[in-house]
Amino acid sequence: MTAPLPFDIIVLGAGPAGATCAATAAEAGRRVAVVDEQPQAGGQVWRAPMGGFPGKGDADQASGDALRQRLVTSSATRLLGHRVWSVVRTETGYRVDTLGPDGPTALEAPSLVVATGAHERVVPFPGWTMPGVIGLAAATVLLKSHGVVPGRRLVVAGCGPLLAVVAAGLVKAGAEVAAVVDIAPRSAWLARLPAILGQPRLAARGLSWALAVAKAGVPMLSGHGVRRVEGGAAVARVVVGPVDAEGAPADGPERVFEADGLIVGHGLTTASEVTRLLRAEHRFDRLRGGWIPVIDGAFQTSLAGLYAIGDGAGIRGQAMASLSGEALGWHLAGRRAEAEAARGRMAAATPFSDAMAGLMAERPAQVRAIAPDTVVCRCEDVTRAEIDAAVAAGATQIDQLKHFTRCGMGPCQGRSCADTVQELMAARLGTTREAVGQWTGRPPLRPVPLGEVIGAFSYDDIPIPTPAPL
Numbered sequence: 001m002t003a004p005l006p007f008d009i010i011v012l013g014a015g016p017a018g019a020t021c022a023a024t025a026a027e028a029g030r031r032v033a034v035v036d037e038q039p040q041a042g043g044q045v046w047r048a049p050m051g052g053f054p055g056k057g058d059a060d061q062a063s064g065d066a067l068r069q070r071l072v073t074s075s076a077t078r079l080l081g082h083r084v085w086s087v088v089r090t091e092t093g094y095r096v097d098t099l100g101p102d103g104p105t106a107l108e109a110p111s112l113v114v115a116t117g118a119h120e121r122v123v124p125f126p127g128w129t130m131p132g133v134i135g136l137a138a139a140t141v142l143l144k145s146h147g148v149v150p151g152r153r154l155v156v157a158g159c160g161p162l163l164a165v166v167a168a169g170l171v172k173a174g175a176e177v178a179a180v181v182d183i184a185p186r187s188a189w190l191a192r193l194p195a196i197l198g199q200p201r202l203a204a205r206g207l208s209w210a211l212a213v214a215k216a217g218v219p220m221l222s223g224h225g226v227r228r229v230e231g232g233a234a235v236a237r238v239v240v241g242p243v244d245a246e247g248a249p250a251d252g253p254e255r256v257f258e259a260d261g262l263i264v265g266h267g268l269t270t271a272s273e274v275t276r277l278l279r280a281e282h283r284f285d286r287l288r289g290g291w292i293p294v295i296d297g298a299f300q301t302s303l304a305g306l307y308a309i310g311d312g313a314g315i316r317g318q319a320m321a322s323l324s325g326e327a328l329g330w331h332l333a334g335r336r337a338e339a340e341a342a343r344g345r346m347a348a349a350t351p352f353s354d355a356m357a358g359l360m361a362e363r364p365a366q367v368r369a370i371a372p373d374t375v376v377c378r379c380e381d382v383t384r385a386e387i388d389a390a391v392a393a394g395a396t397q398i399d400q401l402k403h404f405t406r407c408g409m410g411p412c413q414g415r416s417c418a419d420t421v422q423e424l425m426a427a428r429l430g431t432t433r434e435a436v437g438q439w440t441g442r443p444p445l446r447p448v449p450l451g452e453v454i455g456a457f458s459y460d461d462i463p464i465p466t467p468a469p470l
């Protein structure tokens with residue numbers, strides 16, 4: 001087996017949480033490696049422009065540039081463009097296997113920090129797999145990294161603060177926004193106003209996005225959701241209608257918007273593949289994005305030396321991600337006072353983060369209203385009716401459902417549908433999310449060509465048990 005490169009700390013993910021943690025610990029003298037599959041650090045919110053696009057020149061780009069520069073200046077070893085496909089526990093800590101531009105690389109360290117961020121949740125509706133429908137979070141990537149607008153006349157729908165981010169970005173880029181459709185009623189935003197105003201800088205940014213959209217004359221519908229997309233080969237119309245406080249369709253007139261694209265997202269779920277693979281303890285927390293690793297006051301999971309921060313430890317947003325990275329970086333460097341100070345700043349930012357997380361949290365009634373013939377697992381084309389049938393046939397655990405239907409067995413390995421499938425199963429069984437459980441984590445964490453990763457191993461690495469005495 002290729003000898004792993006030794007470090008004190010391996011940080012998995014170079015978003016605001018991971019990059020801040022890596023830079024802080026490296027600046028304090030620890031040997032740190034930080035790994036990310038993206039070609040540049042910054043994570044989702046501070047993604048770097050790519051392919052010749054100069055970037056939008058906004059505050060996110062400036063924050064990302066500053067973090068990238070800090071990482072370069074620090075002594076941290078940066079493995080960017082490296083997909084982490086395997087993580088195992090060893091006698092001395094953790095081994096991480098990556099596949100990068102120059103082939104496989106292995107790393108080992110007594111401490112592993114999981115800062116893998118979040119996945120986007122889209123609750124299915126008729127037409128959601130049609131060409132021209134893309135995720136709300138995915139749209140931020142197109143806008144930030146490539147300067148691409150995914151259509152000429154677009155409906156922006158779903159919930160949470162990314163609605164305003166994307167709609168304002170589209171208006172600025174010259175696209176026509178046919179409507180912004182928010183599941184949350186206005187009262188849900190008003191109830192969170194004190195928490196929002198507690199972070200004046202973030203509140204001002206949010207207000208500037210909303211004003212830009214209003215100034216462009218875009219209709220904004222609150223308490224509405226997408227009923228269906230019509231078109232066939234591509235999006236032609238988006239039909240929306242009122243929803244109740246839980247996000248389920250409610251009585252009231254439908255509205256039809258002519259559009260060639262729909263950008264839709266219903267919040268984020270924690271990317272917990274690594275902590276699940278390592279069999280760390282998890283708990284279900286709807287507000288924080290579903291199943292999240294259990295961590296203590298120093299971000300340590302139930303496994304010694306395994307830490308989780310940022311959205312990878314529960315959806316809390318960029319400000320909390322950066323602060324958790326700073327707090328853990330200081331902690332791992334043995335600098336208690338600095339770690340404590342960062343944790344204090346996290347406490348101050350919590351009401352805002354909770355307010356935003358609440359707007360993006362899964363709404364069970366919305367999931368339970370999915371029609372029987374709607375595809376839920378798009379990788380394996382599994383409908384809601386097939387999930388219900390598997391439960392009727394005796395599946396009681398989420399791993400059994402996978403065996404019955406192939407749900408979650410496709411290229412995304414359940415990253416897109418897990419939350420929805422588990423909610424549907426719990427609903428059908430009349431039980432809790434805890435009772436149906438979560439999918440067992442399995443390698444590879446990312447799709448990798450076997451021929452390329454096999455180079456890191458030899459037959460000697462295969463454990464052959466000693467024959468039993470005759």
Ligand SMILES: Cc1cc2nc3c(=O)[nH]c(=O)nc-3n(C[C@H](O)[C@H](O)[C@H](O)COP(=O)(O)OP(=O)(O)OC[C@H]3O[C@@H](n4cnc5c(N)ncnc54)[C@H](O)[C@@H]3O)c2cc1C
Nearest residue numbers: 013015016017037043044084116117137310311317318321
């Ligand atoms: C697609 C998307 C777009 C978003 N856009 C915005 C936005 O515009 N504004 C906003 O406020 N919030 C946005 N968010 C929310 C945002 O993720 C968080 O608020 C914030 O970025 C969290 O920081 P983080 O460091 O915890 O995680 P992230 O920023 O998500 O960073 C996690 C990093 O881990 C890496 N990673 C994960 N798994 C692996 C692996 N197996 N191998 C190698 N690398 C891996 C990822 O490439 C990523 O760079 C977005 C979320 C998503 C999912």
